[in-house]
Amino acid sequence: MIIDITDETNQTTDEQSELLKQLLDYAGRMEMVNEAAELSVTLVQNETIQEINRDYRGKDKPTDVISFALEEQGENELDIVGEDLPEHLGDIIVSVEQAQDQAEEYGHSFNRELGFLVVHGFLHLLGYDHQTVEEEKEMFERQEHILQEFGLKRNEIR
Structure with missing residues (x-):
């Protein structure tokens, strides 16, 4: 996948950006x-x-x-199609401050929380949701499976 990461906060490292790219690429292959x-x-x-x-x-x-x-088409939106157009899944926006606070709250690394949030956003781009109990169970199980397989485990400092 072609993944563009922009840090408007200047609070993450190049290594963390690379980790997110690798994680999203891994999740993309799994999905x-x-x-x-x-x-x-x-x-x-x-x-x-x-x-x-x-x-x-x-x-x-x-x-x-x-x-x-x-890729979702809203009400009254035109469908844009063309053979030469790349498939653009969408945009994921993450609050670095929230990720830092939640990492502390849950007792795991900032990288784990950042990865969790990015995978969560990625799964939403693919159509996963958590509006019902069943949807939430499916999405969160898939999210956790991706993170575990990639090696970003809960309560592990990485």
């Missing part, structure tokens, strides 16, 4: 995503994700991750 598919990850502060959460979800508070799936 049998087209190798030419594209997606972006943007790491932001709470203030930025709060604005996005307010403007797009009507919730005026920070959150940990938001995904915008570009």
Whole structure:
């Protein structure tokens, strides 16, 4: 996959960006995503994700991750098609501050929490959701399986 990571916070290292790329590539292979598919990850502060959460979800508070799936067609939107167009899965936006707080709260590494949030967002791009108990169980089991297989285990400092 073609993965673009932008850190607007300047709080993550090149190694962490590379870890996220490897994790997303691994998750993409596990989910049998087209190798030419594209997606972006943007790491932001709470203030930025709060604005996005307010403007797009009507919730005026920070959150940990938001995904915008570009392959989903909303009501009254035109379907854009073409043989030469790359498959763009969408955008994942992660609050670095929330990831740091949650890593401390759950007692595991920042890398584990960042990976958890990115995989969570990625699965949303692929159509997974957690609106019902059944959907939540399926999504969270898949998410945990990907992280475990990749080697980002809970309560492990990496």
